[in-house]
Amino acid sequence: MVKDITQPATQRQIAVGDIRKTHTNELDEIARYRRLTNYLVVAQIYLRDNVLLQEPLKPEHIKDRLLGHWGTSPGINLVYAHLNRLIKQNNLDMFLVTGPGHGAPANLANLYLEGTLNKYYPALTFDKKGLHTFVRNFSWPGGFPSHLYPGVPGTIHEGGELGYALATAFGAAMDNPDLVVACIVGDGEAETGPTATAWHSYKFINPVESGAVLPILHLNGYKISNPTIYGTMEDDELLSLFTGYGYKVQFVEGGEDADLDAQLYGAMDWGYQEIRAIQQAARSGQRIEKPKWPLIILRTPKGMTAPAEMDGEPLVGSYRSHQVPITDPQSNPEHLKLLEQWLRSYRVEELIDEQGRPRQELLNLCPIGDQRMGSNPHTYGGKIARDLDLPPIQDFAAQEDRGMPTRRGGNNVSAMEQVALYLREVIKRNPHLFRIFSPDELQSNKLGAVLDVKPREYEWPVPPHNEKVAAQGGQVIEVLSEHDCEAWLQGYILTGRHGLFPSYEAFLNIIVSMTDQFAKFLKLSKEFAWRLPVPSLNYLETSTLWRQEHNGFSHQNPGFINSILNKKAAVARVYLPPDANCLVSTMDHCLQSEDKVNLVIANKQRMPQWLSMDEAIAHCRAGASIWPWASTDNGVDPDIVLVGIGDNTTLEVMAAAQILRDELPELRIRVVNVTDLFILQENTEHPHGLDQQMFEALFTPDRPVIINFHGYPSAVEQLLFGRPNLGRISINGYREEGTTTTPFDMNVRNGTSRYQIVIQAIRKAAAHNPKVAALANARVSDYEYRLEAHRKYIEDHGSDPREIVEWQWQA
Numbered sequence: 001m002v003k004d005i006t007q008p009a010t011q012r013q014i015a016v017g018d019i020r021k022t023h024t025n026e027l028d029e030i031a032r033y034r035r036l037t038n039y040l041v042v043a044q045i046y047l048r049d050n051v052l053l054q055e056p057l058k059p060e061h062i063k064d065r066l067l068g069h070w071g072t073s074p075g076i077n078l079v080y081a082h083l084n085r086l087i088k089q090n091n092l093d094m095f096l097v098t099g100p101g102h103g104a105p106a107n108l109a110n111l112y113l114e115g116t117l118n119k120y121y122p123a124l125t126f127d128k129k130g131l132h133t134f135v136r137n138f139s140w141p142g143g144f145p146s147h148l149y150p151g152v153p154g155t156i157h158e159g160g161e162l163g164y165a166l167a168t169a170f171g172a173a174m175d176n177p178d179l180v181v182a183c184i185v186g187d188g189e190a191e192t193g194p195t196a197t198a199w200h201s202y203k204f205i206n207p208v209e210s211g212a213v214l215p216i217l218h219l220n221g222y223k224i225s226n227p228t229i230y231g232t233m234e235d236d237e238l239l240s241l242f243t244g245y246g247y248k249v250q251f252v253e254g255g256e257d258a259d260l261d262a263q264l265y266g267a268m269d270w271g272y273q274e275i276r277a278i279q280q281a282a283r284s285g286q287r288i289e290k291p292k293w294p295l296i297i298l299r300t301p302k303g304m305t306a307p308a309e310m311d312g313e314p315l316v317g318s319y320r321s322h323q324v325p326i327t328d329p330q331s332n333p334e335h336l337k338l339l340e341q342w343l344r345s346y347r348v349e350e351l352i353d354e355q356g357r358p359r360q361e362l363l364n365l366c367p368i369g370d371q372r373m374g375s376n377p378h379t380y381g382g383k384i385a386r387d388l389d390l391p392p393i394q395d396f397a398a399q400e401d402r403g404m405p406t407r408r409g410g411n412n413v414s415a416m417e418q419v420a421l422y423l424r425e426v427i428k429r430n431p432h433l434f435r436i437f438s439p440d441e442l443q444s445n446k447l448g449a450v451l452d453v454k455p456r457e458y459e460w461p462v463p464p465h466n467e468k469v470a471a472q473g474g475q476v477i478e479v480l481s482e483h484d485c486e487a488w489l490q491g492y493i494l495t496g497r498h499g500l501f502p503s504y505e506a507f508l509n510i511i512v513s514m515t516d517q518f519a520k521f522l523k524l525s526k527e528f529a530w531r532l533p534v535p536s537l538n539y540l541e542t543s544t545l546w547r548q549e550h551n552g553f554s555h556q557n558p559g560f561i562n563s564i565l566n567k568k569a570a571v572a573r574v575y576l577p578p579d580a581n582c583l584v585s586t587m588d589h590c591l592q593s594e595d596k597v598n599l600v601i602a603n604k605q606r607m608p609q610w611l612s613m614d615e616a617i618a619h620c621r622a623g624a625s626i627w628p629w630a631s632t633d634n635g636v637d638p639d640i641v642l643v644g645i646g647d648n649t650t651l652e653v654m655a656a657a658q659i660l661r662d663e664l665p666e667l668r669i670r671v672v673n674v675t676d677l678f679i680l681q682e683n684t685e686h687p688h689g690l691d692q693q694m695f696e697a698l699f700t701p702d703r704p705v706i707i708n709f710h711g712y713p714s715a716v717e718q719l720l721f722g723r724p725n726l727g728r729i730s731i732n733g734y735r736e737e738g739t740t741t742t743p744f745d746m747n748v749r750n751g752t753s754r755y756q757i758v759i760q761a762i763r764k765a766a767a768h769n770p771k772v773a774a775l776a777n778a779r780v781s782d783y784e785y786r787l788e789a790h791r792k793y794i795e796d797h798g799s800d801p802r803e804i805v806e807w808q809w810q811a
Contacts, residue, residue, distance in 0.1 A: 020262040027261045030081050032351060033113075033362045034261075037077040038305050039346035040109035044138035045070060045324060046339060051135045052128070052356065053348060057340040059330040067139035068146045069102035071303040071322040072186055075218045076106035079298070080373070082264045083182050084114070086272060087367045093178050093211075095376035097169040097491075099195075100186035100218070101147040101159015105138055108152065113358055114366035116153045116374030120530055126363075128356035150525040154374030156381070156494040158517045163192035164487040169213045170201035171491025172378060175432040179211035179378060180275060187219045187228040194483035199245045201484065202293045203460050206473040207282035209432065212275040215247075215295050220302040222319040231299075238297055246460075248274060248292035253299035260300065267296045287471070290460055307342050310335070381496035382532025382594075388498050389429040393588045396422040397613035398580040406609040408629070409654070409809025415647065416542055416604040418580035419587050420449035423500070426591065427453045427475050434498045434591075436476045437485035445502055445542045446604045450476055482510040490518055493535050498591060502540040505601070506548070506557040519567040519597050526570065526595070533594035540587070541601045544710070545734055546648035549741050556738040556746075558711035561677070564599050565715055569686040574599045574677040576710055578650040579609045581616035582675055589620065601710060603647045608654070608809060610673075623676030623688055624698060629811070630657050630671040638670035639765040639772065641699055642757065645674045646710025649732070649752055653708045654809055656757035662810075664779060666771035667761065672698060680719040695723065702728065704764035708752050709733040730760060744800040748787060755783045755790075 020027060043051055045068040050061040076098060087094050098107055111117045112134050117124045124134045137143030144151065148159035157168045169183035189195055201213070221231035230238065235251055242249050250270055252263040271294035278291040303321025308314065315321045329336040352358050370377055377384050398406045398413045406413060426434055427450055442448060442456075455467075457474035479485065482503065489499045518537055525531035545556035564572050573596050577583040583602045590598040610627070611619055619625050628634035642657055644650030650673055657671050674680065681689040690698065699705050705728060709716050713733040720726055737749040747753035759780050766773035793801050 015266060016259065016262050019266045020259060023262075023265060026085070027265060029361060029365060030085065030261050030265075033081050033365050034074075034077050035346045036348070036351040036358060036362055037081070037106065037109040037113065038074055039343065039348050039351070040112065040135070041068075041070065041073045041077070041105040042343055042346075043135045044068065044105040044108065046326075046329065046343075048136050049132070051132050052352060053340075053343055057336060057343070059336060062330045062336070062339075063139070064330070065139065066324045066327065068105050069100070069323050070306065070325055071220060071222065072100040072103040072218070073106035074304045075220060075298060075300050076100065076103045076184060077109065078260060078264060078300070079182070079184055079216055079218070080106070080110045081365070082261075082268050083373065084110075084366055085265070086268045087371055087373070088365075090272060092180055092272075092371070093376070093378075094180045094182060095154055095373045095379050097157050097165050097172070097181060097183045098148060098159065099157075099162065099165030099184050099189045101157070101162070101165075104144065104146055104148050104152065104159060107148060107155075108134075108138065108144055111153060111374040113363060114372045114374060115363075116372050119375065120153050120528075126357040131352070131356040150521055150531055151528055154372075154376060154379045156379050156491060158521045161513060161517050162186070162189040163194035164198075164483065164490070164514060164517075165189065166195055166213070166215060167198035167201055167484045167487030168491035169215075170198070170205065171488035172495045173205065173211035173213050174435065174488070174492055175209060175497065176211040176378065176495065177209055177279075180214055180272070181211065182214045182216065185215055185217050187217070187221070187230040188223040190217060190230050191228065194481075194487065197479070197481040197484050198487065199242070199247075200479070201488070202246060202291075204457050204477050204479070206457060206459065206471060207279045207287070207291070209473040212279065212293070214271050214275065217295065217297045219297060219299040221317065222302045222322060224322050225319050227319075242295055242297075243292075246290065246292060247295035249295050249297060251297050251299065253297075255301050255304055264296075264298070270294065271296055305345070307338055310338060378495045380530070380532070381494045381534045383496075385496035385532075385535055386433060388426065388434060388591055390588060390591060391422065391425040391429065393422065393584050393617070394613055395425075396584050398609045408610060408811060409608045411608045411808050412606055413580045413609050414446050414604055414606050415577070415580040415583040415602045416446040417449070419540075419583050419602070420447040422584050422587060423447065424449045424452055430498070431475065434475060434500075435489075435492060436500045436502065437489045438476065438478045438502050439482050439485055439504075439507065440478045440480045441502065441504055441543070442476065442478055445504070447502055482507055483514065486511040486514045489537065490514070493537055494521075496534065498535040500538045500540055500591075502542060504543040504555065505541045505545060505560065506543075506555045508539060508541055508560040509557060509563075512560065512563045515563065515597060516567075519571050522571045522595050522597070523568045536590060536593040536596035536598050538587075538590045538598045539600065541599060542604045544601065544603050544646075544648065545738065546710075546746050547603055547605050547743055548738075549743050549746050552740040553738045556734070558601075558734055560599065561601070561711040562715050562718075564597060565677075565718055567597060569678075571595065571597055572678070573597065573688070574601070575620075575675055576601045576646045576677060577616075577620065577675050578644065578647050578673050579607065579611060579616070581609065581611055581613045582620055585613070585616045585620045586675070601646065607647055608651060610650075610654070610809075619673070620675055623679040624672060624674040624690075626698065627671045627673055630654060632661065632665075632668040632670070635670035637668060638700065638703055639668045639769045640761045641670045641672060641703055641705040642761065643672045643674060643699070643705060643707040645677065645707060645716070648747075649708040649710050652747055652752055652754045652757060655754035655807055656761065658810060659754060659758050660761060664762065664772065664775065666775070667765050667769060669761070670700070670703075677715075677719065680716060682722055685722075692724070701725070704767075705729045706757060706760050706764070707731045708757060730764070732757070732760075742794050742798075742800045744790065744804045745794055748790065753787070755787050759783050
């Protein structure tokens with residue numbers, strides 16, 4: 001029974017009765033189709049042979065390892081069948097994002113019947129051999145896993161982790177005005193924080209320029225072993241909740257005796273008509289101020305169509321049907337008999353002929369060509385992706401405040417403000433191909449210039465005096481949910497578009513598991529020739545720990561770097577540009593790259609500019625280089641190698657180099673800057689890694705090396721592992737020391753300050769340079785005294801001394 005609270009109960013019942021009366025034959029065929037897909041799910045989970053039950057079921061017909069999730073699969077099959085009907089009837093551009101990812105056998109059953117699987121897996125034919133191969137391959141080594149993954153056609157959402165399906169669907173719909181993305185949200189997934197925030201996504205979807213999402217909240221009442229929160233809520237409670245979110249709700253509920261097909265038939269038509277009404281109003285200039293987008297709440301018994309009970313305990317409508325309801329049919333004759341009864345209850349002989357071909361009238365229920373949900377072109381983003389129209393980066397070289405080119409070491413440019421000018425032009429040139437997703441930090445991170453093109457996108461009315469926020473199809477979306485930003489971006493990228501996720505450094509760790517899932521998706525996609533490369537996932541990490549001295553210890557965490565380092569070498573990239581020109585060059589490279597997870601780290605405060613744009617381009621291409629102008633005799637035959645990785649830590653290296661050049665000219669130094677972190681790794685481990693010859697050319701074969709690194713020293717240690725003679729390398733970095741203090745004190749607390757680098761350099765160089773050794777004790781004592789003096793100064797004045805704050809490089 002389709003429930004519409006605006007109608008009396010009798011009218012609701014008549015409406016469903018009319019649907020049944022008008023579409024009886026069609027509904028009966030849909031019910032037969034669902035019998036077949038449900039049978040194929042059970043067969044995939046249990047059978048290795050005898051897939052058409054042409055002989056009595058025996059233990060040897062059963063797989064040794066029983067994997068998969070039955071409980072959610074009948075609901076997925078129900079939805080898939082009715083979406084097929086909706087597509088055919090309305091000639092729709094539509095695909096499905098399935099939240100209950102471990103319901104993969106249901107998706108696979110439908111993909112098999114629609115013919116998409118055969119397109120990419122030619123052995124999966126409509127005959128006995130193809131059917132046997134299809135059923136046997138599920139959860140079989142070398143076959144399909146028990147959840148959705150890139151090897152399943154039509155998939156843009158990895159099924160291994162719950163919470164992200166709905167926001168991913170919205171990301172796919174953005175800037176695709178004719179697309180409708182159906183999304184099944186399971187009631188287990190609905191309990192997650194990411195899903196809770198994703199319901200608000202429609203408040204950021206412009207109905208003129210973007211498509212729509214049709215959410216289907218599937219309530220079957222149970223998780224693995226517990227009732228679900230949403231499953232225990234009454235209809236009126238659910239109605240209040242989702243009406244408050246901004247949805248218009250239709251309920252479809254009951255078991256097989258409740259005529260679910262007639263109910264869902266009507267609900268699907270209603271949902272599609274609601275979507276088109278909202279879009280047509282907006283596109284004709286009659287925008288609805290607060291449109292109520294449709295939501296279908298589907299309430300069905302867990303694992304319906306399975307045996308009602310086993311050993312006196314319920315299966316259907318119970319958590320016991322969540323995964324594999326009958327766990328031991330090989331060893332338990334009674335349970336084997338029950339399984340056979342279950343399989344035969346679908347009367348597969350009426351659905352598949354003796355040659356193993358599904359009945360043609362059932363196959364005719366599926367769309368054809370690209371309208372099949374598994375073949376929808378949007379789900380193969382690499383095939384439809386277009387390159388961005390990028391501006392020449394020379395136009396965005398850092399300038400002095402007076403418009404003159406910066407001098408080397410000029411301390412007057414914010415790298416983030418400079419890259420914002422570049423991104424502003426990218427937005428202007430690519431109105432439906434590029435978006436920025438930001439967790440309410442755009443202005444704080446000094447990227448506000450991007451809003452000069454269009455305001456932030458927000459569809460609902462906002463109070464007055466809120467500048468640059470409007471329902472005007474903006475390309476910047478800000479919401480204080482990193483999960484939403486990440487999932488929107490993933491959906492946008494996997495459907496062939498480009499994007500950027502800028503964030504405070506400390507809070508990117510919130511979406512580490514989402515990054516992991518996406519990186520795995522990219523890695524596995526490379527194993528399928530039909531998965532062409534997609535635009536890269538780009539993070540711009542700023543408001544970094546070294547300048548979070550005002551926000552304190554909670555905001556001081558560079559751990560996202562370590563997470564990226566653990567991804568496959570073909571996918572992972574980490575860049576730490578030392579100045580604004582290098583940041584612009586790096587961002588330009590990342591926006592042109594494919595199939596990568598790019599992490600770019602840059603401070604937002606005004607900092608020294610070390611390289612011209614031409615120098616920056618060459619430096620970024622190399623990934624690391626000697627800065628001869630900062631070194632002794634262009635870096636030839638050094639006593640010590642000073643290495644900066646990261647803009648703030650490079651500043652301290654440069655200040656240390658200046659001190660050593662001025663106050664201890666007997667010590668010969670080489671200054672190296674690393675902007676591509678993976679060059680430290682051996683070339684056999686990462687495509688950007690240096691071979692040993694080039695590594696030694698850069699860092700010398702045997703001289704002491706002091707690395708001043710932006711993040712945790714363990715990250716560099718991990719990359720250098722396996723290099724010979726590592727005992728000569730010292731690594732400074734963030735050592736989990738922080739508080740509310742001064743910027744320079746953050747360096748002192750973690751051992752990355754210029755004075756500590758100078759002390760390290762003198763101690764290490766004294767071992768092989770007698771002139772340095774003769775002066776070592778006096779000089780080390782002097783810099784230790786300066787550190788003590790600094791501590792007292794900040795305690796007395798609350799700020800760093802002028803010689804630190806106003807320091808500039810002297811050529």
